[in-house]
Every structure is written in structure tokens, then in C-alpha cells.
Amino acid sequence: MKLTPTLLASAAALFMGQTAIAQSAGDMTLGLGLGWVEPKEDTGALASGTLETSVKGAARPTITFEYFIKDNIGVEVLGALPFQHDILIDGLGLVGKTKHLPPVVSVQYHFPTQSKLTPFVGLGVNYTAFFDEEATGALAGQDLDLKDSWGLAGHVGVDYAISEKASLRADLRYIDIDSDVSLNGTKIGTVNIDPMVAGVSYVMKF
Numbered sequence: 664m665k666l667t668p669t670l671l672a673s674a675a676a677l678f679m680g681q682t683a684i685a686q687s688a689g690d691m692t693l694g695l696g697l698g699w700v701e702p703k704e705d706t707g708a709l710a711s712g713t714l715e716t717s718v719k720g721a722a723r724p725t726i727t728f729e730y731f732i733k734d735n736i737g738v739e740v741l742g743a744l745p746f747q748h749d750i751l752i753d754g755l756g757l758v759g760k761t762k763h764l765p766p767v768v769s770v771q772y773h774f775p776t777q778s779k780l781t782p783f784v785g786l787g788v789n790y791t792a793f794f795d796e797e798a799t800g801a802l803a804g805q806d807l808d809l810k811d812s813w814g815l816a817g818h819v820g821v822d823y824a825i826s827e828k829a830s831l832r833a834d835l836r837y838i839d840i841d842s843d844v845s846l847n848g849t850k851i852g853t854v855n856i857d858p859m860v861a862g863v864s865y866v867m868k869f
Contacts, residue, residue: 686735686773686781694727694832696864700746700765702856709752709844709852716854719749725862735775739785739818741767741836745794750854755801761809762795765838765860767816781830785818789838798846806847809854814839820862828868836860 702718709716723746729739743765750759769787776782793809820834840856 686731686737688731688733690731690737690868692727692729692737692866692868694725694729694864694866696725696727696832696862697722698725698743698860698862700748700858700860702748702858706854706856707852709854711852714755714852715753717751717753718854718856719751720858721746721748725864727864727866729771735773737771737773739767739769739771739787741765741769752801757800758802759799759807760795760797761793761807763791763793763809765789765791765840767818767836767838769816769818771818773822779824781822781824783818783820783822787816787818789814789816789840791838791840791842793842802846806845808845808848810843810845812840812842812856814841822866830866830868832862832864832866834862834864836862 699720699722701720706716706718708714723744725743727739727741729737731737745762745764747760747762749757752758767787767789769785771783771785773781773783791812793811796807796809798805798807817837818834820832822830822832824830838858838860841853843853844851
């Protein structure tokens with residue numbers, strides 16, 4: 664069998680996969696998934712550096728919506744159900760709980776490809792709203808308050824096309840979250856949560 668250029672191109676297309684999702688201006692996608700927020704190991708010290716803190720991770724369902732303003736360039740909004748975190752202080756154990764909503768708006772670039780795998784990168788802004796703070800353990804009965812936070816957010820990920828209109832996504836985000844902490848109305852320091860957020864989702868194009 665003679666290997667013509669046309670035959671070689673067809674074989675390459677078959678090998679790379681023909682179900683890549685083209686991202687064109689005006690396209691929209693909706694993603695439904697699960698995200699795990701993992702704060703950095705050392706979130707800082709309170710009370711003039713005498714109390715080392717840590718914040719435990721949590722998982723919640725997530726939703727994303729992306730609108731493509733140009734070919735391969737989209738604006739994405741990330742939302743989720745409220746994440747709940749335990750707050751610990753070295754030597755005192757569990758001292759509080761809090762919930763937060765971390766919506767993120769990002770501009771993303773999806774690399775053009777003919778394969779089923781489409782990597783992307785993004786950069787955006789995060790606003791984290793803390794609520795339902797509760798002091799427990801050694802701080803039980805105290806008024807614990809965490810201030811809302813603004814910060815940058817980076818995003819990398821890859822989509823695996825399973826049809827012309829759907830893909831499976833794995834992604835990772837870094838979010839800059841710094842919150843001033845007050846106890847009984849007095850600021851006692853700042854926690855630098857700065858989590859990595861790992862996610863998986865099912866993405867639909869329409």
C-alpha cells in the first residue's frame with residue numbers, strides 16, 4: 664500500500680483523536696464537578712506570633728460557566744457550595760469553624776490542538792466571603808470573625824473530549840486568600856490560607 668500524504672494525514676488525525684472540542688468566539692460551556700480546597704500547611708501566626716494556626720481542607724460541588732470572547736480565549740466564572748473549614752492552633756487544637764464562598768473570575772487561554780486533550784491556563788481575581796464563624800474548644804464563647812478577602816487566582820487544567828459537545832476536565836487553581844482575624848472585636852492577626860484547589864468536572868458546550 665502506497666503511503667500518500669493524504670493517507671498519512673488521515674492516520675495522524677485518527678491517532679490524535681477526532682473529537683477535539685473547538686473553542687470559537689461566542690461559544691459557552693457549563694461545568695459541573697467537585698473541588699477540593701487544600702490550604703497551605705502554615706497559615707500564619709496570631710497574637711503577635713505566639714499562636715501558630717492551620718486550616719483544614721474541604722470538598723464541595725462546583726460549577727463553572729465560560730464565555731469565549733475570541734477563539735480559544737474565554738472568561739470563566741467559578742462558583743461552589745460553601746466550603747467549611749476547621750481552624751486549629753498549635754497546642755490548643757480545634758478553636759473554630761468557618762464557612763466561605765470563593766467565587767473566581769478568570770480569563771483563560773485554551774491551546775489549539777487536534778487531539779482529544781486540550782490544555783488551558785488562566786489568570787483571574789478571587790473574592791472570598793467568610794461567614795458562620797464559630798469559636799470552639801479553648802475559644803468557646805468568644806466572638807470570632809474572619810474578614811473577607813480579595814486576591815489573584817491562577818488556573819491550569821486539561822479537557823479530555825468525549826464528544827463534540829462534552830469533555831472531562833481536571834484542573835488545579837492557586838488562590839491568594841488572606842483574612843484578618845478578630846476576637847471579641849480586636850484584631851489578633853492575619854491568616855494566609857492561600858489554598859490549592861484541585862477539581863474534576865464534566866463540561867458541556869452549547
